[in-house]
Amino acid sequence: MFNFNGGLLEDNSSFLNEKNRGVQLGDAVFEELRVVNGEIIYLEDHYLRLMSSMRILRMEIPMNFTMEFMEAEILKIFSESDLKKAKRVKFNVFRNSQEDYLDSDNSISYFINSSTLENPFFVLNNSIYEVELFKDFYKNSTMLSNLDTNNKILSVVAAIYARENDYQDCLLLNERKQVIEAINGNIFVVKGSQVKTPPITDGCTNGILRKKLVEVISNLKEFEFVEDSVSPFELQKADELFIVNAIDGIIPITKYRKKEFVNTVSKSLLGKLNAAARLSLSPGS
Numbered sequence: 001m002f003n004f005n006g007g008l009l010e011d012n013s014s015f016l017n018e019k020n021r022g023v024q025l026g027d028a029v030f031e032e033l034r035v036v037n038g039e040i041i042y043l044e045d046h047y048l049r050l051m052s053s054m055r056i057l058r059m060e061i062p063m064n065f066t067m068e069f070m071e072a073e074i075l076k077i078f079s080e081s082d083l084k085k086a087k088r089v090k091f092n093v094f095r096n097s098q099e100d101y102l103d104s105d106n107s108i109s110y111f112i113n114s115s116t117l118e119n120p121f122f123v124l125n126n127s128i129y130e131v132e133l134f135k136d137f138y139k140n141s142t143m144l145s146n147l148d149t150n151n152k153i154l155s156v157v158a159a160i161y162a163r164e165n166d167y168q169d170c171l172l173l174n175e176r177k178q179v180i181e182a183i184n185g186n187i188f189v190v191k192g193s194q195v196k197t198p199p200i201t202d203g204c205t206n207g208i209l210r211k212k213l214v215e216v217i218s219n220l221k222e223f224e225f226v227e228d229s230v231s232p233f234e235l236q237k238a239d240e241l242f243i244v245n246a247i248d249g250i251i252p253i254t255k256y257r258k259k260e261f262v263n264t265v266s267k268s269l270l271g272k273l274n275a276a277a278r279l280s281l282s283p284g285s
Contacts (some may be wrong), residue, residue, distance in 0.1 A: 003077045005078030005111040022039065026151035029053040032246055033208075035074065036120045038083035038280045043071055043247070045208045050091065053147045059095055060106040074112055086117040088247050094150075121274045122249025124267055127168075130255040131168040131241075133232060134170035135156040139181075140176045141203035148205060155183045169253075170245065171235075175269045179230040185245030186210035189230055189238045190265045196226040209244045209273075212272060216272050223265075235259070242266045 022028035032051045034041040047067040052059055074089055089112060096107045105282050137154050139145050158170040162183070169182045173254035181187050181204040189196045198204050217225045235241065240261050241253035250270045 003073055003110075004113070005109050006073065006076075008077065020094065021096070022150055023091070026149060027057075028092060028094035029057060029059075030090055030150070032088065032090050032148070033074075034117070034277075035083075035087040035089055035114070036281065038075065038078070040071060040074060040089075041277050042212065042280055043067065044209050046070075046091075046246075049206065049208060050093065053149075054093060054108070056147065057095075058106060059093065059108050062108070066110065073110075077112055077114060081095060086120040087114045088117050089114045089222065092150075103212065108211070117247070121277060122270055124270050125248070125251060126263075128254050129168045129251060130166075131169045131171055131253050132162070132165065132167045132177070132256070133224070134161055134172055134183075136161065137150060138173050138175045138177070139203050141180075141201060145174075145203040146200050146206040158183050169251075171256075173232075176202075178202055179232055179234070179235065180204040182243045184251065185243040187230070187275075188213070188242050188244065190240035190242075191234075191238050193222060194224045194226055195265065196228060196230065198230050199227045199268075202251040203231055206239065206244060209246045209249070212276060213244055213250075213269065213273060216269065216276055220272075229273050240265050 010222060029050065031046045035048045036269050040046070042091045044067060047070050051061060072090070074091065078087065091110065091112050093108050093110045096105065096109055137157065154172070158172060162168065162170045171179050171187065172181050172183065174180050178198065179187065180198045180202045186197060186204055186207045186209070197210065197214065200206050214225065214227070228259050235256050238261070240263065241256060242263070243251040244252065248274065250266050252266040253261055255261065
């Protein structure tokens with residue numbers, strides 16, 4: 001089952017057509033989030049980011065589109081037994097009207113779908129995770145690049161490149177050839193006690209887990225957090241590289257070119273990130 005504008009439909013229901021702007025123009029934004037025991041991890045952060053994305057794209061936000069409404073619409077798609085499982089949810093919002101650029105009333109529709117996760121909280125994957133730079137195309141360092149929109153063609157082509165060359169992921173560059181993120185999430189670079197991640201102004205996605213991990217690291221005395229541009233030359237000099245996203249948590253990179261990496265800091269931060277996620281579900285948090 002999935003939710004389309006408040007109504008529950010079967011998975012094979014057809015509600016998109018050839019005039020849908022999300023399909024024809026990529027005129028859509030989305031939030032991916034976790035639901036654990038019927039509670040949405042970092043609901044407020046996801047809601048605020050979705051509202052911000054819709055405003056930036058000049059979408060009309062309905063008066064009833066509150067955080068409580070978003071929560072209720074997400075939970076509506078689950079049965080009582082589903083709520084006992086960990087779920088991955090994608091909340092999609094697209095602009096209505098015709099596919100013509102100039103023909104838009106800016107009103108929106110939404111649909112919500114989900115899949116089951118193996119673990120309720122983040123688990124470190126010890127599998128090989130080799131990456132390489134993707135240099136065929138660049139991501140522009142503008143505000144639009146910070147949003148999760150349906151226009152993911154650069155990531156799609158990068159993923160094909162990774163698969164063809166036996167990499168697990170690729171690192172994306174902006175027009176100034178700075179490393180900004182991976183296909184699969186935001187990137188962090190560890191060198192000694194310093195943990196560094198590119199700033200939003202470099203064009204990376206404004207990820208919720210990126211924000212939460214920055215908060216965690218900034219409160220730890222054993223690490224120095226730095227938000228600054230990352231040069232490709234820094235990667236092989238790093239002690240650790242890892243990727244973060246709202247579904248997988250922390251993904252340690254095991255190899256970049258000839259350099260192999262440990263996951264000591266990743267492992268330490270994952271426990272603290274899980275603690276923060278649990279705290280966000282506590283009453284009154």
